[in-house]
Amino acid sequence: MSSKFLGSVRLHAPYHPSIVIKLDKLDFRIDSPCGAKNENKIYLLTHFHFDHVRSCMAGGADFLSLSENPIKIYAPYDDRKEYGEVENVFDIHSKMINFHSKARRKLVPIKEGEELRFNGTTVVPVPLKHTVPNFGYYIKNSEISIFVTGDWEGSDYKNRQKIISLMPNVLITECRYFFEDEIEIAEERMHVHIEDVLELKEELENTIIILTHISHRYRDLEDIIKITKEKELILAKNISFNNTGYRIRERFK
Ligand SMILES: [Zn+2]
Numbered sequence: 631m632s633s634k635f636l637g638s639v640r641l642h643a644p645y646h647p648s649i650v651i652k653l654d655k656l657d658f659r660i661d662s663p664c665g666a667k668n669e670n671k672i673y674l675l676t677h678f679h680f681d682h683v684r685s686c687m688a689g690g691a692d693f694l695s696l697s698e699n700p701i702k703i704y705a706p707y708d709d710r711k712e713y714g715e716v717e718n719v720f721d722i723h724s725k726m727i728n729f730h731s732k733a734r735r736k737l738v739p740i741k742e743g744e745e746l747r748f749n750g751t752t753v754v755p756v757p758l759k760h761t762v763p764n765f766g767y768y769i770k771n772s773e774i775s776i777f778v779t780g781d782w783e784g785s786d787y788k789n790r791q792k793i794i795s796l797m798p799n800v801l802i803t804e805c806r807y808f809f810e811d812e813i814e815i816a817e818e819r820m821h822v823h824i825e826d827v828l829e830l831k832e833e834l835e836n837t838i839i840i841l842t843h844i845s846h847r848y849r850d851l852e853d854i855i856k857i858t859k860e861k862e863l864i865l866a867k868n869i870s871f872n873n874t875g876y877r878i879r880e881r882f883k
């Protein structure tokens with residue numbers, strides 16, 4: 631890596647949805663636990679599937695938090711009402727998170743077309759089709775752009791076109807499945823197969839592509855890491871990057 635360091639991505643585990651991006655003195659924590667010190671941390675939730683919700687509810691340090699204001703977690707405004715519920719999906723989770731954190735955390739709705747600004751960095755929610763409403767987040771400053779997908783239907787043409795049109799310097803994408811006999815199941819469950827990522831890669835020649843949130847069925851990580859290396863994709867715990875290259879700081883064991 632020749633030019634200066636711009637940021638890093640840290641994953642909790644290859645199976646886990648949590649993603650932490652350090653960029654220009656800010657921490658973007660996507661589907662990630664809250665800690666005690668929350669200055670310069672921005673919390674984003676991609677969608678209301680329980681693995682993601684649970685991850686952002688984790689972290690027991692709320693009660694130690696000395697900040698006066700509750701921690702904001704930005705989340706898609708999901709107005710579905712299901713199973714005879716009176717309240718919508720967003721409000722149900724809003725109450726749950728408020729309750730479990732003793733009002734130390736609060737969900738803040740964001741909608742398509744809105745844009746968040748933090749100093750010189752903007753965050754744009756980008757809807758990607760999944761089994762429930764899901765936002766990918768496009769994070770951009772004057773030096774670099776990063777796109778985090780959340781969960782998405784990899785075989786969906788519109789989804790792929792959206793990602794390609796963003797042309798991010800760094801793409802962090804869910805990649806659930808890796809083997810040929812799993813292409814169907816990926817489609818059925820509206821998740822991503824490595825073949826979908828490889829199709830993106832053809833169009834995004836200069837993008838650094840980081841995979842995450844792989845299936846729990848892969849107990850032997852060695853095979854998966856070998857495949858990603860062969861395909862020039864990245865699966866690692868901690869990766870630093872600039873707008874043209876990257877370095878792996880820590881691998882998954
Ligand atoms: Zn998920």
Ligand SMILES: [Zn+2]
Binds near residue numbers: 679760
């Ligand atoms: Zn999901």
